[in-house]
Structure formats: structure tokens, C-alpha cells
Amino acid sequence: MALSNEEIKRYSRQIIVPxxxxxxxxxxxxxxxxxxxxxxxxxxxxxxxSGAGIGTIGIxxxxxxDLTNLHRQLLHTVNDINCxxxxxxERNIKERNPNVNVITYNVLLNSSNALNILxxxxxxxxxxxxxxxxxxxxxxxxLLKKPLVSGSALQLEGQIxxxxxxxxxxxxxxxxxxxxxxxxxxxSDAGVISPVTSLIASLQSMEVLKIxxxxxxxxxxxxxxxxxxxxSFRKIKLRGRNPSCEVCGDNPTIKELIDYxxxxxxxxxxxxPNLKILxxxxxxxxxxxxxxxxxxxxxxxxxxxxxxxxHLKDAINLPIKTIQSGKTDVKLVNDMKLKQVIFVCRRGxxxxxxxxxxxxxxxxxxxxxxxxxxxxxxxxxxxxxxY
Amino acid sequence: MEIxxxxxxxxxxxxxxxxxxxxxxxxxxxxxIRTFLQYxxxxxxxxxxxxxxxxxxxxxxxxxxxxxxxxxxxGELDYEIQPNDNISFIxxxxxx
Ligand SMILES: [Zn+2]
Numbered sequence: 008m009a010l011s012n013e014e015i016k017r018y019s020r021q022i023i024v025p026x027x028x029x030x031x032x033x034x035x036x037x038x039x040x041x042x043x044x045x046x047x048x049x050x051x052x053x054x055x056x057s058g059a060g061i062g063t064i065g066i067x068x069x070x071x072x073d074l075t076n077l078h079r080q081l082l083h084t085v086n087d088i089n090c091x092x093x094x095x096x097e098r099n100i101k102e103r104n105p106n107v108n109v110i111t112y113n114v115l116l117n118s119s120n121a122l123n124i125l126x127x128x129x130x131x132x133x134x135x136x137x138x139x140x141x142x143x144x145x146x147x148x149x150l151l152k153k154p155l156v157s158g159s160a161l162q163l164e165g166q167i168x169x170x171x172x173x174x175x176x177x178x179x180x181x182x183x184x185x186x187x188x189x190x191x192x193x194x195s196d197a198g199v200i201s202p203v204t205s206l207i208a209s210l211q212s213m214e215v216l217k218i219x220x221x222x223x224x225x226x227x228x229x230x231x232x233x234x235x236x237x238x239s240f241r242k243i244k245l246r247g248r249n250p251s252c253e254v255c256g257d258n259p260t261i262k263e264l265i266d267y268x269x270x271x272x273x274x275x276x277x278x279x280p281n282l283k284i285l286x287x288x289x290x291x292x293x294x295x296x297x298x299x300x301x302x303x304x305x306x307x308x309x310x311x312x313x314x315x316x317x318h319l320k321d322a323i324n325l326p327i328k329t330i331q332s333g334k335t336d337v338k339l340v341n342d343m344k345l346k347q348v349i350f351v352c353r354r355g356x357x358x359x360x361x362x363x364x365x366x367x368x369x370x371x372x373x374x375x376x377x378x379x380x381x382x383x384x385x386x387x388x389x390x391x392x393x394y
Numbered sequence: 395m396e397i398x399x400x401x402x403x404x405x406x407x408x409x410x411x412x413x414x415x416x417x418x419x420x421x422x423x424x425x426x427i428r429t430f431l432q433y434x435x436x437x438x439x440x441x442x443x444x445x446x447x448x449x450x451x452x453x454x455x456x457x458x459x460x461x462x463x464x465x466x467x468x469g470e471l472d473y474e475i476q477p478n479d480n481i482s483f484i485x486x487x488x489x490x
Contacts, residue, residue: 048490136490159487166487186455190445192404194489243459246466
């Protein structure tokens, strides 16, 4: 492999850094790095690694862009709201450095897909926001023998270290047990600020480059803690690899991935249950529904009691339980085949389940309303009762 | 015996939200981390005990440091506290 003239010019300012050189740049070009999470940590990491000329960058994130992301997740724009995060990130990389081979995964990382996805990369960057995924990534990296560059941030503090590298400890060596679920603070409850996530992300990017360049002082067996409140960096000395660690020890008991949500007692996402079953183009916003003029069939899948409390004009009630038990009236199913069907529920979760069900069982293509009646109240009709 | 105590990563919310303290411990007796944790529980902890301790140990998810070194390297509960030690309790962060 060699560098093209375009690459030599593009990377010239970093090639002349003594620790890199042409050899180093070639190593970057030959390397494959996957970033888990395209959020506050992931965006700067991806931006920096793609700029630096990493040959292949994998980006994994199941989520869509939300307005509350934009203050810190700086690769997404207002035009990307409700679209897949991996898409806006991919576009951003391509616009800046088309040399990078970008591979996107719009999935939630779990025990059944993790090994398969991670196995084709050299280095894994943990830019996630929750405990179960951190344990999952750790165990997967130990099983696959890959270094894990781990960052986290909350409020005015950030932490970064490299696990499972050069005989150093893994996450479980330091934290054999998950914290009690009630003690975990997340971004949506506790808050997070862009300079902190961006700074931790920069430190992660630098450790990735150092690992690729075989630098001999990678941040392993140490944890770097940044506190913006007193502008302090503390590099603390961690214990080494634990020979009796359950996953990386001499006689490991964890030899395949387990159920991490169960192990941690928490969900692998940092917000209220918000199902992502349907693709963006299979859904509609409350504004789109409010402006809809075509004839359609609006099906409210809440329970009869909830339907009685309030419902949209012309909605008919078909509870999700009735749907899932296969007891939907045949006449209604036939009617659904003739009209545009829209599903609605309280928050936009069951409506997706219903839409998927009729698509799979009866090949009926429908849409559902994002955010359900809550969002209707929030954006369209403040008088509409919510409960 | 003078020591310094500090909290990070949100562990301070269990201790009246004060991140740094200077403490004077009774020098007439020997202090280990084990006895110091009991002292903290009785004198400093302002939140529920189970958010800080599990049995006589610190709950999972809080790192204990003595002079910026993981307590596991120094004897954990049996470490004997020395004058001017800086003892830290750092909660791990998970956000991003
Ligand atoms: Zn381990």
C-alpha cells in the first residue's frame, strides 16, 4: 500500500510530526476502527479519526437525531432531526475525507450481533452512554482480543482510559459488578456539556492514534479524570489485570456474551422507553398528520379505557392486545387493505408494534404517528387531554 | 492527623454535595480505610447508606483512591491511613 499524491498533500501537516511520518500515515490508512455511539463522544472521535486518515471507520448507533442532541453532537444538523445518526455522520465524513471507507450499523449493539460486528476491526472506541453496553463492549473486546478505548462524560466531569491493551486490565478487572441501577445518572437526567464530551473524545482519538502507531505510553492501567469545575486533570493509577477476573482472568467463567441488561438491571439506552421499530419513512409527525387531507383509517391501539378518556376525531379503537392475540375483526382487516392506515397510541411505541404486525401478517403498509397523543398535545392541540 | 478527602463523578451528592474536605482524625488511634468508612458513614454521609456502602465495603461503581492510586494496590480496607493522605471516592461516569 502507498499514499497517493492527494493523500500526501492532505495529511502533510501531520506526516511531518516526527512521531507519524509516512510509515505512520500508512499504518493509519491500513487500520480499521469502530466507534460505538455517534453522540457527544462519538461525533468528535469520528470527525478526528476520519480527518487523520484512518482507512476504515465503522460507526454504530441505533438512534435518530433529536433536537436535544445538537448542542453537543456536532456532526448532526437541524435537517437531520429524526433521521439516523449514522447517516448524518457518514455524510459528514464523506464531504471532508472521501478516502475513508465508512461502514455504518444502524442497530442496537447486543449479545447476538456484537462479536460479528466488532471482529473485523482493530480497535473499538466506547462512546456509549449506558452501563450494559459498556460491559457488553468490554466482554466482546476481551473475547476478540481487541483494545477498548473508553470515554465517558457527565455534567462537568469526564473520564477516559484504555482497557484490554498490552496485558492491562479490562473494565471488569476494575468494576467486577455493575453499580446499583438507582445510582446511575444519565445524560437526559443529569446533563452533559459539549466542551467536556469533546475534550474526552479528543483524548480518546489520540489514544487510538497512539495504539495504531505503536506508541509505548498508551493510557492503560491508568484513568484520566477531568473536572472542569476546578480545571483539573488527574491521572490515577489503577490495579493491573486481575488473574481471577471473570472474563479476562486465567480461568474465565464468562466465555461467551451474556444478557447485559439483565446483568446490570438497566436498559441499554439512556432515556425513556422509546421504541425504534419502524424506519423513518414508515412514520409521520403530528404536523404531517394534522395536515393530512387524504382519506384514511386512523386506528388507536390503546386500551378501551384509555380510548374513552380521549381520542382523536374519527379514530377507531383496536387495542394492541386484540391485535397481538390475532383477534382483529376480518371486516376491519379488509377495510385496512383499501385505505391508507395510520396507527396512533399514547407515546408512539405500541403504534409501531401494530404497524409492523399488520405489515408482516397481512402485508398492509401503514404509518404511525411519532410521539403519539403526547406529541399531539405538545405540538398541535394543548387542549387535548393527556394522562 | 490531618487528611484530605475528596469526591468526584457525582459521589459528592451523597456527602452534602461538598467535593473537598480537610479532616482532622483522632491521632491517638490507628485508622484504616475500614474504620474510616464507618467514620464517614456516621459523620459525613447525608444520603442513604446503601448508596455508598454494601456491608463494610464501598458499593460497586465507586473507585477508592489513596493519593491517586487505586486502593486495591494498597490493601483496600486494611490500608493504614497516614498523615496528609488524600483519599478520594470517584463514581464512574457512563454518559456520553
Ligand atoms: Zn478483566
